Amino acid sequence: MTKNNTTTAPSLRRRELFAGVASTTTLTALAALGSPGLAGASAHQEKPRGTERKTGIQLYTLRGAMGQDAQATLTALAGMGYANVEFAGHAGHDPKVLRGWIDDLGLVAPAGHVDPNEVRLDPGPAIEAAVTLGHEYIVIAWIPEEQRRTLDDYRRWADVLNRTGEAASTAGIRMAYHNHDFEFVKLDGMMPQQLLMTETDPGLVDFELDYYWVAKAGLDIAEVLNWAPERFTLAHIKDINAAGEIADVGTGLIDFSGLLASEGTAHLRYPFVEHDHPKDEFRSAAISHYGLTKALG
Numbered sequence: 001m002t003k004n005n006t007t008t009a010p011s012l013r014r015r016e017l018f019a020g021v022a023s024t025t026t027l028t029a030l031a032a033l034g035s036p037g038l039a040g041a042s043a044h045q046e047k048p049r050g051t052e053r054k055t056g057i058q059l060y061t062l063r064g065a066m067g068q069d070a071q072a073t074l075t076a077l078a079g080m081g082y083a084n085v086e087f088a089g090h091a092g093h094d095p096k097v098l099r100g101w102i103d104d105l106g107l108v109a110p111a112g113h114v115d116p117n118e119v120r121l122d123p124g125p126a127i128e129a130a131v132t133l134g135h136e137y138i139v140i141a142w143i144p145e146e147q148r149r150t151l152d153d154y155r156r157w158a159d160v161l162n163r164t165g166e167a168a169s170t171a172g173i174r175m176a177y178h179n180h181d182f183e184f185v186k187l188d189g190m191m192p193q194q195l196l197m198t199e200t201d202p203g204l205v206d207f208e209l210d211y212y213w214v215a216k217a218g219l220d221i222a223e224v225l226n227w228a229p230e231r232f233t234l235a236h237i238k239d240i241n242a243a244g245e246i247a248d249v250g251t252g253l254i255d256f257s258g259l260l261a262s263e264g265t266a267h268l269r270y271p272f273v274e275h276d277h278p279k280d281e282f283r284s285a286a287i288s289h290y291g292l293t294k295a296l297g
Helices: 012-032 038-045 059-080 095-105 116-121 124-133 151-169 192-199 211-216 221-225 256-260 281-296
Strands: 056-058 084-088 108-114 137-140 174-178 205-210 234-237 270-273
Touching: 056 059, 056 270, 056 281, 059 084, 059 095, 059 281, 084 270, 095 108, 095 124, 108 116, 108 124, 108 270, 116 124, 116 137, 116 151, 124 137, 124 151, 137 151, 137 205, 151 174, 151 192, 151 205, 174 234, 205 211, 205 221, 211 221, 211 234, 221 256, 234 281, 256 281, 270 281
Parallel strands: 056 084, 084 108, 108 137, 137 174, 174 205, 205 234, 234 270
Antiparallel strands: none
């Protein structure tokens, strides 16, 4: 294979292919959910968007496609109607390049997940990339198992969140933490999630509540939201099926319409759909976009 130094952008043909796959997937998904069809879908997309909450997606859902062709994947998501994206790494691209692509597509990236150990050692590079991409939040989304075995481990991570939040605040960016289910398993009589919320500074650190993982842990999502609604400013909108597995939004058991209209989500600014292991990345994104759009009203 010969090297071509003239451009690193995907070819038009490739972008058209991705967009075509996404378009076909969207229509198939909408039909499966009982959509009124192409005319109805078009009319719905023309409806004015709310000024506060818009449809967003965590790009981890499409990590395979992002790794193969990030620009084409972003193009397809914009074509589906997504307004916001949340990064989970940069798929090997310079943040300046990614920023150019999302700007051209009319997308916004309010948040991005960052490597926990990298920000623990030096948050500077993550903050710099966040500024470039236009993030309002940087999010720690995972603590390695060997670093979360005791409550003292979580106290050390609360300190990391506070320190990183303080550093990020100088750039106008807030720190946030994203849960899984293990934060709701008590250690020495206390849930790590509650410890993190108690030990972090509300002026510096918010939380991105993942609704699926709360349900998976056996807790009531509405009750958890009411612990401190003002701190749950981001959310992962993930559904759960009867078997306890992740489901596309609107196809499972969670009442997203009720939750998103509740007082517990009064401070929610950015809902992002996500599926950790979709069988078809674009189909999952299309179905969840439809489900989130319905839930937002």
